[in-house]
Amino acid sequence: MKRLRKRLAAAGASEERLEWANKVEFLLAIIGFSVDLGNVWRFPYICYRNGGGAFLVPYFVMFIFCGLPLFYMEMALGQFHRCGCISIWKRLVPLFKGVGYATCLIDVYMGCFYNTIISWALFYLSSSFKWPFPWQSCDNVWNTENCVPDNANVSLGNASSNYTNAAEVFFLRRVLEIQNSDGLENLGNIRWPLLLCLLVIYTIVYFAIWRGPLSSGKAVWFTATVPYVALFALLAHSCTLPGSQAGIKYFLMPDWSKLLNIEVWIDAATQIFFSLGPGFGVLIALASYNSRRNNFYRDAIVAGCINSLTSILSGLVIFSVLGYMADCLNKDIAEVAETGGVNTHSCAENDLFHGFLFFSKGPGLVFIVYPRAISTMKAAPIWSVIFFVMLVTLGVDSTFAGFEAILTAFCDEYPSVLEKNRKVFAMFFMIAMFFLSLPTVTYGGNYLIEYLDHYAVSYPVLIVVMAETVTISYIYGIKRFSDDVEEMLGVKPSRFLKLCWLIVCPAIVSMILIFATVQLKPLTLNNYEYPEWSLILGWIIRLSSIVCIPYVQIYIVQALVRERGSINSVNYEKRLHCLMVPSQLPTTSLHSLDAEDCANCCMDKRHFSEVAL
Numbered sequence: 329m330k331r332l333r334k335r336l337a338a339a340g341a342s343e344e345r346l347e348w349a350n351k352v353e354f355l356l357a358i359i360g361f362s363v364d365l366g367n368v369w370r371f372p373y374i375c376y377r378n379g380g381g382a383f384l385v386p387y388f389v390m391f392i393f394c395g396l397p398l399f400y401m402e403m404a405l406g407q408f409h410r411c412g413c414i415s416i417w418k419r420l421v422p423l424f425k426g427v428g429y430a431t432c433l434i435d436v437y438m439g440c441f442y443n444t445i446i447s448w449a450l451f452y453l454s455s456s457f458k459w460p461f462p463w464q465s466c467d468n469v470w471n472t473e474n475c476v477p478d479n480a481n482v483s484l485g486n487a488s489s490n491y492t493n494a495a496e497v498f499f500l501r502r503v504l505e506i507q508n509s510d511g512l513e514n515l516g517n518i519r520w521p522l523l524l525c526l527l528v529i530y531t532i533v534y535f536a537i538w539r540g541p542l543s544s545g546k547a548v549w550f551t552a553t554v555p556y557v558a559l560f561a562l563l564a565h566s567c568t569l570p571g572s573q574a575g576i577k578y579f580l581m582p583d584w585s586k587l588l589n590i591e592v593w594i595d596a597a598t599q600i601f602f603s604l605g606p607g608f609g610v611l612i613a614l615a616s617y618n619s620r621r622n623n624f625y626r627d628a629i630v631a632g633c634i635n636s637l638t639s640i641l642s643g644l645v646i647f648s649v650l651g652y653m654a655d656c657l658n659k660d661i662a663e664v665a666e667t668g669g670v671n672t673h674s675c676a677e678n679d680l681f682h683g684f685l686f687f688s689k690g691p692g693l694v695f696i697v698y699p700r701a702i703s704t705m706k707a708a709p710i711w712s713v714i715f716f717v718m719l720v721t722l723g724v725d726s727t728f729a730g731f732e733a734i735l736t737a738f739c740d741e742y743p744s745v746l747e748k749n750r751k752v753f754a755m756f757f758m759i760a761m762f763f764l765s766l767p768t769v770t771y772g773g774n775y776l777i778e779y780l781d782h783y784a785v786s787y788p789v790l791i792v793v794m795a796e797t798v799t800i801s802y803i804y805g806i807k808r809f810s811d812d813v814e815e816m817l818g819v820k821p822s823r824f825l826k827l828c829w830l831i832v833c834p835a836i837v838s839m840i841l842i843f844a845t846v847q848l849k850p851l852t853l854n855n856y857e858y859p860e861w862s863l864i865l866g867w868i869i870r871l872s873s874i875v876c877i878p879y880v881q882i883y884i885v886q887a888l889v890r891e892r893g894s895i896n897s898v899n900y901e902k903r904l905h906c907l908m909v910p911s912q913l914p915t916t917s918l919h920s921l922d923a924e925d926c927a928n929c930c931m932d933k934r935h936f937s938e939v940a941l
């Protein structure tokens with residue numbers, strides 16, 4: 329029976345498929361996907377808020393027990409079955425094919441707003457070639473009367489006035505022009521400069537992925553390496569600034585008492601989960617272009633460790649600059665890190681760092697606070713260009729991967745139509761995504777970005793990962809999955825990894841889901857409260873991807889029931905059983921198989937719940 333499985337697997341993998349030109353390109357693609365904007369703008373604050381250096385303990389515990397095993401699992405699935413996140417379920421558990429469609433829909437939602445954030449960085453990059461920077465002064469048409477330039481002093485007698493720093497005014501009133509929108513009810517007109525930046529981003533992405541790994545493999549040599557050159561350059565420079573050493577020390581100083589707080593462990597699990605990126609179909613898609621004999625286990629460890637070390641490196645870069653800012657303001661680092669140097673005696677300083685109200689979310693840090701810090705440095709234009717080139721390349725890398733997951737999924741599912749015309753399909757898909765992104769570059773686009781991020785991505789992807797992990801572990805079977813790994817690597821996964829897939833990973837994801845559910849509350853953005861109708865629509869969007877799973881299950885079972893009259897009960901039971909075991913006929917619709925074909929597609933007679941360690 330085992331020889332039969334290998335023969336069938338080899339037959340399924342014998343179809344001609346593009347592969348990465350070399351191992352380095354695959355590693356760069358994986359690293360480029362997992363290392364994104366969140367490493368720069370979210371991890372430093374999460375680490376600081378949860379005990380500094382002490383936070384690294386739960387962070388790496390979650391990395392070892394949850395992040396790495398899930399990372400490993402998706403890469404193994406993609407490399408063994410050599411297809412995208414939809415077709416792969418025909419070879420796993422056909423009844424759960426809806427997981428693949430849910431994954432693609434989540435990727436579409438994310439693509440609608442993620443590229444707009446990259447377009448903001450591109451807008452700042454173009455502005456970095458102007459000196460002085462447009463976010464330094466209050467002499468521009470977009471500035472308000474209460475704008476305060478960097479070198480302004482405001483008397484204590486005016487402390488009650490509402491002053492706003494020039495950098496914040498630039499981001500809100502020039503980049504976003506948010507003053508022309510009342511919220512979701514009135515998004516306003518399109519911001520044409522942002523639209524142009526968005527068009528440039530989509531053009532870059534198209535030419536990076538139009539030929540699959542043949543083109544993206546070349547693009548990642550630049551997009552995945554430039555961020556590290558930039559990070560090390562920024563760190564080397566910031567360490568020469570006064571106060572930077574104190575900032576780094578404060579970032580790494582451990583507060584061991586935080587480890588007794590369960591929320592710290594939840595934050596660690598959430599951070600490592602969304603940083604490595606299981607559940608988006610990307611790891612499956614990228615690994616599907618590997619040779620069947622590639623050592624993906626080593627790749628998973630290398631990419632995962634680089635991702636985590638990059639987060640720490642980003643924290644050093646950010647907090648070295650915060651230490652410098654604290655030194656300039658003659659304030660305590662804790663005060664600057666938490667409130668941006670706010671005090672009740674100087675409203676000018678209060679609003680000077682008002683961007684820190686956005687700190688935990690990220691945009692305020694990289695688009696308000698950091699640009700303002702750069703403007704005080706020597707050779708500021710050079711450092712500004714380096715910083716925003718880093719942000720753009722970090723973003724487009726993740727976009728490459730997300731869109732590649734969708735293209736791979738549908739090209740593998742409909743090869744006769746889409747795979748043969750991949751370049752055309754990729755072009756029309758990019759055009760469609762570009763038009764879907766247009767509302768996010770309106771005056772009120774920031775309200776929509778926050779809205780989609782809150783409802784369309786975070787919660788649904790947790791459900792997808794839970795469904796994927798449980799299905800592979802308990803229905804496809806750990807024994808069967810281990811045999812697949814052994815065929816590729818020559819050795820089976822360790823007992824530790826099996827234990828993680830069976831118990832630890834589902835438990836941790838469940839824990840994140842429970843806390844996310846308990847903490848659910850109506851969405852707000854600063855002082856803006858989203859209208860009641862948008863909250864209802866938000867839940868519809870949130871459930872739209874999740875319901876793909878039961879919807880496809882109902883569709884498949886109904887199709888089988890409708891044909892029951894044409895086959896006897898014995899064959900009907902065989903066909904029903906085939907929905908729960910792997911098929912080696914990935915391009916054939918299951919409900920159209922005759923009884924004999926369906927019986928033959930069952931790779932063995934093991935019970936679907938077999939979970940032997």
